Amino acid sequence: xxxxxxxxxxxxxxxxxxxxxxxxxxxxxxxxxxxxxxxxxxxxxxxxxxxxxxxxxxxxxxxxxxxxxxxxxxxxxxxxxxxxxxxxxxxxxxxxxxxxxxxxxxxxxxxxxxxxxxxxxxxxxxxxxxxxxxxxxxxxxxxxxxxxxxxxxxxxxxxxxxxxxxxxxxxxxxxxxxxxxxxxxxxxxxxxxxxxxxxxxxxxxxxxxxxxxxxxxxxxxxxxxxxxxxxxxxxxxxxxxxxxxxxxxxxxxxxxxxxxxxxxxxxxxxxxxxxxxxxxxxxxxxxxxxxxxxxxxxxxxxxxxxxxxxxxxxxxxxxxxxxxxxxxxxxxxxxxxxxxxxxxxxxxxxxxxxxxxxxxxxxxxxxxxxxxxxxxxxxxxxxxxxxxxxxxxxxxxxxxxxxxxxxxxxxxxxxxxxxxxxxxxxxxxxxxxxxxxxxxxxxxxxxxxxxxxxxxxxxxxxxxxxxxxxxxxxxxxxxxxxxxxxxxxxxxxxxxxxxxxxxxxxxxxxxxxxxxxxxxxxxxxxxxxxxxxxxxxxxxxxxxxxxxxxxxxxxxxxxxxxxxxxxxxxxxxxxxxxxxxxxxxxxxxx
Numbered sequence: 001x002x003x004x005x006x007x008x009x010x011x012x013x014x015x016x017x018x019x020x021x022x023x024x025x026x027x028x029x030x031x032x033x034x035x036x037x038x039x040x041x042x043x044x045x046x047x048x049x050x051x052x053x054x055x056x057x058x059x060x061x062x063x064x065x066x067x068x069x070x071x072x073x074x075x076x077x078x079x080x081x082x083x084x085x086x087x088x089x090x091x092x093x094x095x096x097x098x099x100x101x102x103x104x105x106x107x108x109x110x111x112x113x114x115x116x117x118x119x120x121x122x123x124x125x126x127x128x129x130x131x132x133x134x135x136x137x138x139x140x141x142x143x144x145x146x147x148x149x150x151x152x153x154x155x156x157x158x159x160x161x162x163x164x165x166x167x168x169x170x171x172x173x174x175x176x177x178x179x180x181x182x183x184x185x186x187x188x189x190x191x192x193x194x195x196x197x198x199x200x201x202x203x204x205x206x207x208x209x210x211x212x213x214x215x216x217x218x219x220x221x222x223x224x225x226x227x228x229x230x231x232x233x234x235x236x237x238x239x240x241x242x243x244x245x246x247x248x249x250x251x252x253x254x255x256x257x258x259x260x261x262x263x264x265x266x267x268x269x270x271x272x273x274x275x276x277x278x279x280x281x282x283x284x285x286x287x288x289x290x291x292x293x294x295x296x297x298x299x300x301x302x303x304x305x306x307x308x309x310x311x312x313x314x315x316x317x318x319x320x321x322x323x324x325x326x327x328x329x330x331x332x333x334x335x336x337x338x339x340x341x342x343x344x345x346x347x348x349x350x351x352x353x354x355x356x357x358x359x360x361x362x363x364x365x366x367x368x369x370x371x372x373x374x375x376x377x378x379x380x381x382x383x384x385x386x387x388x389x390x391x392x393x394x395x396x397x398x399x400x401x402x403x404x405x406x407x408x409x410x411x412x413x414x415x416x417x418x419x420x421x422x423x424x425x426x427x428x429x430x431x432x433x434x435x436x437x438x439x440x441x442x443x444x445x446x447x448x449x450x451x452x453x454x455x456x457x458x459x460x461x462x463x464x465x466x467x468x469x470x471x472x473x474x475x476x477x478x479x480x481x482x483x484x485x486x487x488x489x490x491x492x493x494x495x496x497x498x499x500x501x502x503x504x505x506x507x508x509x510x511x512x513x514x515x516x517x518x519x520x521x522x523x524x525x526x527x528x529x530x531x532x533x534x535x536x537x538x539x540x541x542x543x544x545x546x547x548x549x550x551x552x553x554x555x556x557x558x559x560x561x562x563x564x565x566x567x568x569x570x571x572x573x574x575x576x577x578x579x580x581x582x583x584x585x586x587x588x589x590x
Contacts, residue, residue: 045212047072048186053193054168054225055144062163062226065175068142074184081131081139082180086173086219089125091156097148099177102129107137145175150289157296158305159222164285165248167198167226171296173219181215188213192225200225201245201281203301222296222303224283231258240277241265248286249312256313260361264322267359271430272329280328282321284312290508291536293317297327315366322352331437334446342388342470343451346409347433349374357484364486364581371483372577373544378407379574380497380546387473400497400543412470415478420459422479427458477575486581494574497543499550499567507537525565531556542567
């Protein structure tokens with residue numbers, strides 16, 4: 001039931017993933033597993049001694065991050081000093097989160113800067129400051145970054161700097177102005193300056209840490225800092241296994257979510273043949289930032305956003321977390337770009353359902369709910385037959401078109417797993433995914449060729465033919481036994497999901513309805529161009545249902561109105577799922 005990464009090309013963003021995330025669940029990822037190994041120190045290793053201090057307004061409200069660091073270029077470097085701040089575009093856009101009070105000096109004294117100047121490259125988009133003279137010795141940098149606005153017109157991945165639960169959180173990419181060292185590495189020491197009783201946790205542990213980091217890896221770090229609540233399973237060591245951390249989440253909800261997640265982490269680590277005691281940090285932040293839960297995966301960590309009042313222990317959010325842990329534990333086809341999400345997100349969607357289910361972490365009814373949502377999101381998609389090669393131009397063309405690579409991928413893997421059993425190959429999709437990860441970790445290309453090599457050797461030409469059909473857009477109706485022995489499906493006409501208007505892309509309070517289709521269910525129900533959304537609306541439950549209505553709260557000429565309608569029309573063949581295990585709920589461990 002997950003969730004989209006999106007279009008970008010930043011240091012820690014992947015092409016095509018972040019704008020999609022802004023539409024659906026907002027989850028994105030950075031390279032995982034072996035790709036996360038520390039860079040090796042070498043002659044081009046610079047030194048970065050970084051101190052991070054959360055700041056507060058006079059009222060005591062957390063409002064930003066003060067950053068100071070010492071930077072020593074790599075020995076022999078003569079490159080002029082250039083400082084860079086990621087613009088976060090196109091997945092996000094900066095508002096109040098801009099650099100203030102930037103002061104730079106070196107061994108000769110104050111260092112004047114020109115800029116900032118916007119610089120767009122194939123690697124991303126940056127604000128760039130340049131030194132007016134060559135640097136001498138160690139460079140000292142200090143500045144402050146205010147938190148971003150909590151309600152934004154774009155809601156991409158969760159790495160912008162936000163105030164939550166009395167502290168600050170996000171990704172280093174949201175606030176970190178780094179020297180451009182042209183692909184080299186930083187010998188990095190990170191320390192935090194915190195108020196008494198507060199703590200900081202990041203992708204690399206609690207408190208400060210030291211390591212060799214590329215700029216991409218450093219910028220990809222996720223964190224919480226402030227009055228952080230924590231949870232660990234009874235008897236679990238501090239620096240082993242799953243740690244759960246939160247800002248703005250009640251302790252009882254944190255314990256409930258943490259207990260399930262700890263069991264899911266153990267199940268996934270076992271599935272991917274990893275040590276269960278390897279550290280993994282699940283971070284949650286809650287603030288008034290919109291109706292959609294969303295998140296971001298990084299190295300052995302995941303940052304989840306939940307709106308105030310939302311319970312991170314629901315079945316839906318359990319599945320979100322399971323999905324992101326797959327991203328953090330398995331390798332993906334990072335060179336595939338737009339059409340590669342059939343693997344990256346398809347594997348995560350599929351295994352986020354099947355791996356916890358095999359460990360007894362979903363009841364039969366919960367698992368059925370997930371499969372039905374995955375199926376509905378695929379079969380009601382008007383663009384479901386578009387070839388993968390055309391996805392970049394397709395995902396914006398329909399109200400649930402963005403989910404196509406996710407849903408297509410998971411249905412493909414469900415079908416493949418069932419057919420592997422039918423053909424007597426004695427391997428599963430999980431076996432194939434683990435072998436692909438092994439090959440990529442060994443240095444083979446992270447692209448379709450590695451997948452096809454494994455697929456053809458372990459399964460055969462029939463499996464390659466099926467893959468080609470999937471890539472061409474052929475609609476997938478999984479074989480008997482897909483999603484497990486309890487699940488049965490039957491073909492049935494399903495109606496096509498369409499909200500009936502073209503804007504806004506996200507249903508965010510304050511946005512204006514436009515491009516209303518005459519005669520659509522929305523228009524017949526009374527919606528009009530120019531109506532202003534009074535509240536945020538999460539359309540995921542409707543897009544992953546065969547019959548759920550849309551309810552919009554709008555204002556027209558200042559007067560409040562409620563418009564409800566069925567966002568569907570026309571029909572195409574789909575699947576309806578049932579489970580033969582529903583009578584055995586009591587025997588299934590949650």
